[in-house]
Amino acid sequence: MKPFGYVRAASVEEATEAFAAHPGARYLGGGTNLVDLMKLGVERPAVLVDVSRLPLDTVEELPDGSVRVGAAVRNSDLAAHPLVRDRYPALSQALLAGASGQLRNAATTGGNLLQRTRCPYFQDVSKPCNKREPGSGCGARDGVHRDHAVLGHSESCVATHPSDMAVALAALDARVELYGELGARSVPAAAFHRLPGQHPERDTEIRPGELITSVVLPAATAGLPSAYRKARDRASYAFALASVAVVLRVSDGVVAHAGIAFGALAHRPWRAQRAEEALLGGPATAAAFARAVELELAAAEPLRDNGYKVPLARNIAVDVLTRLASAAAT
Amino acid sequence: MGSDIHDGDTGGERPAPPTGHRSGFEEHRPDTTEHRSATTLRVNGKPHTLVVDHRRALLDVLREDLGLTGAKKGCDHGQCGACTVLLDGRRVNSCLQLAVALDGCEVTTVEGLAGDGEELHPLQRAFLDRDAFQCGYCTPGQICSALGALDEAAAGHPSHVTVPATPSGRPVPLDADEIRERLSGNLCRCGAYPRIVEAVEDVVR
Numbered sequence: 001m002k003p004f005g006y007v008r009a010a011s012v013e014e015a016t017e018a019f020a021a022h023p024g025a026r027y028l029g030g031g032t033n034l035v036d037l038m039k040l041g042v043e044r045p046a047v048l049v050d051v052s053r054l055p056l057d058t059v060e061e062l063p064d065g066s067v068r069v070g071a072a073v074r075n076s077d078l079a080a081h082p083l084v085r086d087r088y089p090a091l092s093q094a095l096l097a098g099a100s101g102q103l104r105n106a107a108t109t110g111g112n113l114l115q116r117t118r119c120p121y122f123q124d125v126s127k128p129c130n131k132r133e134p135g136s137g138c139g140a141r142d143g144v145h146r147d148h149a150v151l152g153h154s155e156s157c158v159a160t161h162p163s164d165m166a167v168a169l170a171a172l173d174a175r176v177e178l179y180g181e182l183g184a185r186s187v188p189a190a191a192f193h194r195l196p197g198q199h200p201e202r203d204t205e206i207r208p209g210e211l212i213t214s215v216v217l218p219a220a221t222a223g224l225p226s227a228y229r230k231a232r233d234r235a236s237y238a239f240a241l242a243s244v245a246v247v248l249r250v251s252d253g254v255v256a257h258a259g260i261a262f263g264a265l266a267h268r269p270w271r272a273q274r275a276e277e278a279l280l281g282g283p284a285t286a287a288a289f290a291r292a293v294e295l296e297l298a299a300a301e302p303l304r305d306n307g308y309k310v311p312l313a314r315n316i317a318v319d320v321l322t323r324l325a326s327a328a329a330t
Numbered sequence: 331m332g333s334d335i336h337d338g339d340t341g342g343e344r345p346a347p348p349t350g351h352r353s354g355f356e357e358h359r360p361d362t363t364e365h366r367s368a369t370t371l372r373v374n375g376k377p378h379t380l381v382v383d384h385r386r387a388l389l390d391v392l393r394e395d396l397g398l399t400g401a402k403k404g405c406d407h408g409q410c411g412a413c414t415v416l417l418d419g420r421r422v423n424s425c426l427q428l429a430v431a432l433d434g435c436e437v438t439t440v441e442g443l444a445g446d447g448e449e450l451h452p453l454q455r456a457f458l459d460r461d462a463f464q465c466g467y468c469t470p471g472q473i474c475s476a477l478g479a480l481d482e483a484a485a486g487h488p489s490h491v492t493v494p495a496t497p498s499g500r501p502v503p504l505d506a507d508e509i510r511e512r513l514s515g516n517l518c519r520c521g522a523y524p525r526i527v528e529a530v531e532d533v534v535r
Binding site for chain 1: 363364365367383384385387406407408411414417420421422423426427428430431433475478479482485486487488489490492494498499510511512513514515516
């Protein structure tokens with residue numbers, strides 16, 4: 001590991017100033033991904049700006065009924081928080097489906113969003129990877145890519161985003177709040193991560209030096225039936241092969257709200273807008289759910305060895321939609 | 331990547347940064363061209379002030395600098411759980427924690443579980459009674475992780491297998507499924523899992 005400087009920021013402003021003042025700086029949250037990538041030589045920061053102790057560690061209800069989650073809130077605390085468990089169950093379930101108890105105790109909300117792909121070519125500095133080293137090529141496209149993308153990939157990159165939490169945030173219409181040199185702004189969680197295109201080195205829409213300060217869960221999806229389901233190689237402690245977060249409101253047998261996002265299928269949480277549009281105003285039946293999900297997944301372009309992901313994603317999505325609809329009906 | 335140890339018992343004053351020029355300002359705003367800093371950890375109740383290379387992980391401080399070899403280095407990437415310790419009472423992978431970022435934190439390792447007395451911690455006793463290991467390499471991490479998991483359940487933290495309708499904010503009862511899920515971050519290459527679950531169940535009861 002390359003030697004690096006260290007500064008602990010006492011405020012958001014101090015953190016962004018320290019970042020701007022030090023070329024090659026990285027923000028340090030829980031460190032569960034960054035420190036690992038530093039050990040692997042993938043990340044080689046000149047300075048770490050420690051933001052883990054910033055006063056961004058609370059979950060609070062805002063006057064409009066939305067819930068603001070500080071970026072430094074640990075994944076385990078967020079999953080256990082009564083406001084999250086009671087109003088946004090898909091988020092709690094997604095967090096609990098990710099990583100291990102030890103990692104969730106350390107990992108932060110902001111860091112979870114900014115974690116990097118677990119593509120083995122990205123993590124191995126002896127292999128080509130356009131995300132790690134733009135222009136070096138993609139080892140995965142014709143290599144080992146069973147875990148890789150089936151939607152929205154490009155010639156340059158077939159990596160997936162590994163977060164479970166981000167998938168639930170996308171389905172729940174959450175927003176990501178940012179602070180940088182140009183001030184504060186917010187971005188929909190579903191639009192925070194990017195598709196790779198020609199620039200797979202950019203995972204998100206975050207600007208250089210910007211810091212995630214919080215995530216806001218909207219009042220509009222509070223209390224709606226929601227759930228997260230994850231398919232993986234082991235029953236616990238494994239990244240998703242496919243996952244889905246669903247937020248569903250059914251009124252008199254008709255779909256009144258549908259938020260659907262897939263995980264592990266693309267470079268970002270894949271908000272299934274086509275499926276949602278197909279469902280809105282229509283019957284909340286298993287047949288309608290299957291048609292809508294298949295419409296969405298018709299855009300899939302599997303690689304040589306990951307075609308299994310398409311029926312897997314279809315099946316878990318239809319299952320979750322059907323269960324949520326039947327729970328709402330009773 | 332070594333560290334200068336300044337044991338809390340041998341002197342009260344915090345050591346000067348290795349640059350030599352010391353000021354109150356620097357203590358709070360370290361020179362970021364510097365690659366070492368002072369950090370104070372309270373380990374098993376005892377304070378230690380060290381000047382650490384920023385790259386140094388808590389696991390290496392415990393094992394190499396403080397001689398506490400209970401926490402083990404398995405994968406060194408946060409995947410196996412052999413390095414699990416309690417940080418401010420919460421279980422974490424000590425291989426992924428940079429010591430410089432832990433200034434002022436409380437660390438409990440397997441060596442600190444029995445306290446001052448001769449009596450083992452109930453979890454340690456249960457692991458012995460159930461023969462919940464073979465080679466023993468993962469055991470300190472398993473025990474620290476189990477201790478953290480028991481506290482999390484008592485504090486009302488759900489797990490992936492907790493029925494979603496379970497009321498929030500109340501202790502979560504731990505059955506074998508819950509224990510297996512909550513300890514999934516601790517691998518045992520000998521495959522002692524059935525007895526590890528039994529040992530933890532003994533302490534739950």
